[in-house]
Amino acid sequence: MALSVATQAGPRVVLSARGLGKDFSGFTAVNGVDLDVHHSRIHALIGPNGAGKTTVFNLLTKFLQPTRGQITLLGQDITHTRPDKVARMGLVRSFQISAIFPHLTVRENVKVALQRPAGLATQFWLPLSSLDRLDARADELIEKLGLSRWRDYRAADLSYGRKRVLEIATTLALDPAVLLLDEPMAGMGQEDVAMVADIIRDVASERAVLMVEHNLSVVADICHHVTVLQRGEIIATGDYATVSADPRVRTAYMGSEA
Amino acid sequence: MAAKSEPIATEQVAAHPRAGQVRLVLLVIALAALLAAPLFLYPIFLMKLLAFALFASAFNLLLGYTGLLSFGHAAFFGGAAYFTAHAVKVWGWSPEAGILLGVLGAAALGLVMGAIAIRRQGIYFAMITLALSQMFFFFCLQAPFTHGEDGIQSVPRGHLFGVIDLNQPLNMYYFVLAVFVIGLLIIWRFVNSPFGMILKSIRENESRAISLGYSVQHYKLGAFVMSAALAGLAGGVKALIFQFATLTDVTWQMSGEVILMTLLGGIGTLFGPIVGSGLVVTLQNVLATSDFPVTIITGLVFMVCVLLFRRGIVGEFCATKLGKMLGFRTEN
Ligand SMILES: Nc1ncnc2c1ncn2[C@@H]1O[C@H](COP(=O)(O)OP(=O)(O)OP(=O)(O)O)[C@@H](O)[C@H]1O
Ligand SMILES: [Mg+2]
Numbered sequence: 001m002a003l004s005v006a007t008q009a010g011p012r013v014v015l016s017a018r019g020l021g022k023d024f025s026g027f028t029a030v031n032g033v034d035l036d037v038h039h040s041r042i043h044a045l046i047g048p049n050g051a052g053k054t055t056v057f058n059l060l061t062k063f064l065q066p067t068r069g070q071i072t073l074l075g076q077d078i079t080h081t082r083p084d085k086v087a088r089m090g091l092v093r094s095f096q097i098s099a100i101f102p103h104l105t106v107r108e109n110v111k112v113a114l115q116r117p118a119g120l121a122t123q124f125w126l127p128l129s130s131l132d133r134l135d136a137r138a139d140e141l142i143e144k145l146g147l148s149r150w151r152d153y154r155a156a157d158l159s160y161g162r163k164r165v166l167e168i169a170t171t172l173a174l175d176p177a178v179l180l181l182d183e184p185m186a187g188m189g190q191e192d193v194a195m196v197a198d199i200i201r202d203v204a205s206e207r208a209v210l211m212v213e214h215n216l217s218v219v220a221d222i223c224h225h226v227t228v229l230q231r232g233e234i235i236a237t238g239d240y241a242t243v244s245a246d247p248r249v250r251t252a253y254m255g256s257e258a
Numbered sequence: 259m260a261a262k263s264e265p266i267a268t269e270q271v272a273a274h275p276r277a278g279q280v281r282l283v284l285l286v287i288a289l290a291a292l293l294a295a296p297l298f299l300y301p302i303f304l305m306k307l308l309a310f311a312l313f314a315s316a317f318n319l320l321l322g323y324t325g326l327l328s329f330g331h332a333a334f335f336g337g338a339a340y341f342t343a344h345a346v347k348v349w350g351w352s353p354e355a356g357i358l359l360g361v362l363g364a365a366a367l368g369l370v371m372g373a374i375a376i377r378r379q380g381i382y383f384a385m386i387t388l389a390l391s392q393m394f395f396f397f398c399l400q401a402p403f404t405h406g407e408d409g410i411q412s413v414p415r416g417h418l419f420g421v422i423d424l425n426q427p428l429n430m431y432y433f434v435l436a437v438f439v440i441g442l443l444i445i446w447r448f449v450n451s452p453f454g455m456i457l458k459s460i461r462e463n464e465s466r467a468i469s470l471g472y473s474v475q476h477y478k479l480g481a482f483v484m485s486a487a488l489a490g491l492a493g494g495v496k497a498l499i500f501q502f503a504t505l506t507d508v509t510w511q512m513s514g515e516v517i518l519m520t521l522l523g524g525i526g527t528l529f530g531p532i533v534g535s536g537l538v539v540t541l542q543n544v545l546a547t548s549d550f551p552v553t554i555i556t557g558l559v560f561m562v563c564v565l566l567f568r569r570g571i572v573g574e575f576c577a578t579k580l581g582k583m584l585g586f587r588t589e590n
Contacts, residue, residue, distance in 0.1 A: 061469065063465070063468075063469075082473075083468050083469070084468045084471050084472055084473045084474070085471075085473075087468065087469055087470060087471035088471040092469060092470070092471075093469050094469075095465065095466070095469070099463055099465060099466035099469070100463065100466070101458070101459045101462040101463055101466065102462060102463075103458075103462060104458070104459065104462065108455070111455075112455060112456065112459045112467075112470065113470050115452055115455065115456065116470065116471050116472060120452045121452055121453065121456050121472070122452070122453055122456075122480075123451060123452045123453055124447070124448045124451045124452075124453035124454065124480070124484070125447060125451065126451050126452055127447070127450065127451065128450050128451065128452070128454075128455065130451075130452060131452055131455065170470070174470065174471065
């Protein structure tokens with residue numbers, strides 16, 4: 001089944017891993033992971049708690065150095081590249097524990113992401129008002145994610161679900177070629193889940209998305225491709241129907257339910 | 259759109275609409291007081307206050323606004339004092355050129371020390387800066403140009419821009435005041451700039467800043483060098499005030515003293531380090547003429563302050579209702 005991905009003609013591969021592995025002082029958290037993430041496709045990485053999903057994200061974004069294997073982003077080997085450089089090359093992630101700047105307002109959070117691409121990050125001699133020209137773009141993203149009402153709130157004062165939405169907004173602000181989302185919908189209400197699912201589907205038309213998600217109905221709904229991880233190794237990969245029919249997946253992950 | 263209920267921290271006090279004007283008035287009063295101060299107090303004492311206030315403010319740029327605790331800032335303060343004193347006395351440079359050399363020298367030292375230390379976190383960062391500044395101390399002890407235990411004495415104050423005679427105490431005072439105000443303006447701008455915004459975001463969530471593509475080490479190093487340069491500005495001016503550059507200013511005790519001043523006043527506030535240094539310097543001056551051991555008393559004051567107001571004097575004020583109404587903000 002791993003074959004089907006590699007041989008499939010279609011959207012180009014933008015991010016790929018070969019034989020990816022990570023040991024934590026003797027304990028193997030990730031082993032032999034091969035992954036191909038395609039442009040304009042949503043790829044889900046699922047698996048039980050502790051399967052190694054977040055660790056794979058940390059390896060791909062270079063927040064952790066792989067023990068084994070190789071990573072290629074947009075045709076370039078990034079196995080030994082620093083994480084900030086990887087982000088600048090177009091691979092941007094969100095975090096499982098929502099990562100925001102708590103004492104900044106919602107708008108400032110988004111603007112921090114916009115500053116670097118706008119070339120407005122190193123000027124220590126300019127007043128803060130020089131950042132005003134990022135307001136329009138920031139407000140556009142805030143609007144798109146339904147956060148307009150909270151634009152001037154400190155991020156720390158948002159509800160848990162809205163913090164996650166804000167994190168997605170700042171991630172999208174960078175307009176990345178590859179988007180890695182670690183459980184973007186965890187802790188969200190039903191409405192927000194639907195909204196975020198729509199947004200992910202929308203933004204995936206012009207970029208690749210790799211997401212960890214426990215909500216399987218969302219995965220079934222929006223993901224083109226599913227990879228199942230268990231104890232650090234891939235046990236199945238393919239479209240949702242194929243994967244969910246796989247007996248190993250059913251016993252290991254989904255239990256008895258289909 | 260239906261308004262959803264949202265848990266908000268309700269005890270937040272909004273700044274009064276005219277808070278900006280009130281702050282401006284307070285600022286003008288403070289400036290007027292500084293302008294008139296030499297009519298009532300010894301200029302030399304006031305200048306010492308200003309030099310240490312600038313030093314502590316420079317230090318706070320790093321601790322308060324970048325979250326890095328340096329235990330080696332004496333190297334920049336005392337080092338610049340040596341550079342300025344040597345340039346002015348031995349090479350016959352003008353005071354402004356001498357101070358500029360002190361600033362550049364401190365910045366260069368900061369670049370070297372920072373580049374070595376910046377990758378370390380927390381206590382390791384503090385220990386490496388301490389170790390490096392101790393190395394610099396031994397260099398100053400041995401290098402011939404510093405004259406070891408004697409220091410560089412009778413440094414001439416000279417004429418500012420070739421015209422203003424700095425040997426006149428009032429001229430010197432207003433020059434130091436001008437340097438102090440300029441130094442604070444630089445800090446204020448630095449903190450409230452696009453760069454300052456990135457520094458703030460790094461302090462709030464470093465991983466997130468990295469994942470947005472910021473090379474956080476470079477930003478931290480930038481702040482470190484700026485802090486070192488401004489500490490150097492304070493040190494260079496101090497050498498001209500006392501006409502003396504001494505080993506005392508490069509000791510680890512001096513690095514400790516500036517930490518104490520900053521914590522006492524309140525880190526991450528623009529005025530905290532000024533108040534803290536003012537308190538410590540005044541205390542030292544008062545106790546110098548008495549029989550009390552200075553270090554024990556300042557240590558006790560520090561302990562009491564830490565127990566009573568952990569945010570520092572200015573930090574506590576900012577957290578009061580009045581402080582919030584006036585729109586004073588702290589960085590935590
Ligand atoms: N820095 C680390 N040091 C040691 N062990 C780690 C480290 N990070 C992760 N692990 C271990 O690696 C395994 C995989 O963890 P990981 O967080 O990647 O799982 P996950 O699939 O994301 O789980 P969850 O669904 O709970 O988020 C776990 O057993 C975890 O304890
Ligand atoms: Mg995880």
